[in-house]
Amino acid sequence: MIYPSNFENKIQFGEIRSLLKESCLSQLGKDKVEKMAFNDDVERINTLLRQTHEFRRLQEEADEFPLQYFYDMRASIKRVRLEGTHLEENELFDLRRSLETIGGIVRFLSRGSDEGVYDFPTLHDLTEGVLTFPDLLRRIDQILDKYGKIKDTASPMLAETRAQLRKAEGSVSRTLNSILRAAQSEGLVDKDATPTLRDGRLVVPIAPGLKRKIKGIVHDESSTGKTVFVEPAEVVEANNRIRELEAEERREVVRILVEFSKLVRPHVNELMYSYQLLAEVDFIRARAELATLMGAMEPRVEAAPVMDWVSARHPLLWLALKKQDKTVVPLDITLKPQQHILIISGPNAGGKSVCLKTVGLLQYMLQCGLSVPMSERSKVGIFQNLMIDIGDEQSIENDLSTYSSHLLNMKIMMRQSNARTLLLIDEFGTGTEPQIGGAMAEAVLNQFVKKQAWGVITTHYQNLKHYADSHEGIANGAMLYDRHEMRPLFQLAIGQPGSSFAIEIARKTGIPEEVIREASEIVGSDYIQSDKYLQDIVRDKRYWEQKRQTIHQQEKRLQERIDHYEQDINAVERDRRDILAKAKQEAEELLRESNRKIENTIREIREQQAERESTRRIRKELEGFKQDVEAFDTKAEDDKIARKIEQIKARKERREERKKKKKDDEQKAAEALRSAALRDQKVRDNVIAVGDSVRIRGAKSEGKVESLSGKMATVIFGDMRTKLPVSRLQLLAAPSEPAEGDAKAETSSQPTKMDVLREGLQSYKMSHMTQDTIDDHRKNFKQDLDVRGMRGDEALQAVQYFIDDAILVGMPRVRILHGKGNGILRQLIRQYLSAEPNVTHVRDEHVQFGGAGITVVDLG
CATH class of the missing domain: 1.10.1420.10 (MutS, DNA mismatch repair protein; Chain A, domain 3)
Known part of the structure; x- marks a missing residue:
């Protein structure tokens, strides 16, 4: 209903x-x-x-x-x-x-x-x-x-009729044009005149005084009377034929449409x-x-009555304010079986009636199947009956006063109300003497509660506010008001009654203070104090509600931060396990390769006919090496990676402390940069001379300048002599900059193959003979590898052994000669090197020394 x-x-x-x-x-x-x-x-x-x-x-x-x-x-x-x-x-x-x-x-x-x-x-x-x-x-x-x-x-008859019609119209048009040209030559018709159509017939326009010069029928004249339209006698029959054909065409069209x-x-x-x-x-x-x-x-x-609306908006008010670049304060309203009637109080023009209409309009829209403007977190249900009492319903015809019309509405509502009824009543009990009006309203409200009806009711009566506080199934609500700025906030707060702010609003509108004071004396200090306490409650409620929202937001951010840290810790733990497994696997592979290298060394000694006793001693040391490898304890690796994880956690905890020290560190860094700049300037002023100790920029290996030729220098690195541009050399007197590979090693927590091998070799003592063999292998190691002419798989195998040997002997930089060709071999080698964890940098050789045909590899 x-x-x-x-x-x-x-x-x-x-x-x-x-x-x-x-x-x-x-x-x-x-x-x-x-x-x-x-x-x-x-x-x-x-x-x-x-x-x-x-x-x-x-x-x-x-x-x-x-x-x-x-x-x-x-x-x-x-x-x-x-x-x-x-x-x-x-x-x-x-x-x-x-x-x-x-x-x-x-x-x-x-x-x-x-x-x-x-x-x-x-x-x-x-x-x-x-x-x-x-x-x-x-x-x-x-x-x-x-x-x-x-x-x-569309039909054969229609095609034939239209063909005859076009033929007849063409004949009439030609005849008229001939008559018109003759009349123009005689001066009877204007030079720019053309045949026209009047009443479906082709005619000639002519001046009224000359119309008898052309034999025919006058059909029409212009609105000004300066032109008459004459159908020459020569085309009358032809025009009649055209009309007949048009009639035949229309009959055929109608026949087609009827069919x-x-x-x-x-x-x-x-x-x-x-x-x-x-x-x-x-x-x-x-x-x-x-x-x-x-x-x-x-x-x-939901099938049952439910009203838990979040951020509900009155759609028409929202559209109107949107055109003015204003916003609507959303409405949060909750009705439930335990509190199915809401009594809303508050100041006039505070939004009570808008709140009431919003509830009525959105519920009606919803039950008409229309979308409603509210949050997706809202819960909605349906009602069988919707009843409203709002506005002045007095009727002269029915001899009803305003209060009588309200009472009539209340009678019908009490009769029809049930547990699936939504009542919307504005200014409940008004229209008569306040004391009896409030009493009647309270009695009617008691009937609604007994019938378990749902409702939203606005009022200014104190007795209804007290009734809501002392009875189950009913709750107070208040439209908030900013007492400091003297303006309504249009926010609904459920849980406490609202003040009408009558004194404050009267003072704001300019009512004399004497009148306000007298009114206060009339109602008594108890009423004024109770209203003041009510305002204080509303203010405190608003303050603590804001505090609650702030705390809720902070707790939410804190929980998000905790979840983020837990995810980081879990990720670090997963990475630790992956790194450990990979490190163990790579260490085993590298140690197996080391065994193969040592076996090759022994075979070379045998081929060189070394003494039997020396060979037996080498084999014995090799067997001890194998036993040490098999007994390799990974617990140290576990402890090391665990320490890495603890260091990561510690770094996170020290992050705030580092921020405080950031300013001092920046000052120190600036001072260090100035000092370094001075030292670099001194070094740049020096000229590299024969015998100077230098290194290649970006590398660790130290060398000595053997000779100089223009901008090129010949440098000896160990047993290898290399010719390089002077610009690529750096005097050792300058402050050392960490190489790119070093930076990566410092910042990465992942143990590389070389780290595992070095720590593994340090975990047990190697014999002098084995150490001498490895030292001898280091001396004989060549820095360049030539794979030109090899197949792809052969070249990759050679590069793999070459890189492993370079790591074993501690070579910081090597070169691989693969040629240019189609670039396939170069691409395969680069792909392998990009997956090798000990390779810190890969680049083409300088164009003067081979360019793209040679790959320079830096090892960490």
């Missing part, structure tokens, strides 16, 4: 209907908007909301949905039920286009990812039983052209049903457009 009959006007639902109609594409949708009504069928409401939600998603995901040609052909289709009637040419064209749209909609909504599973299932349900009439479309295409005109080929209407007549009911799909789609589209306009959503509606 909806009460009273003008309920929609009271909550301004008529404006919502108007917005919906503006969004419709045709009268089909507008008729659906007019028929839209309140209902309490939860399945129907949820279906309507799902339709809107799916259509909004459809608009976002698909551009090809057919939304053109929404023509209302229902009246024309109904007309052809009578024998002998037919569709006109333009109606046939609209029927063809609208049927094409219906077919496109059915095809689109029948698409799906799997058999029986559709992309938009709720919308697809609308297409059930809808026919698309392909035979009618084909027949229309045979009759009409793409512009909606009857084709000449087509006979095809339509058996399918009138099916066609009317198909146009219901157009109406539904138009209505759904309008609902989707309105939802987007209002920023609304489609909640899941």
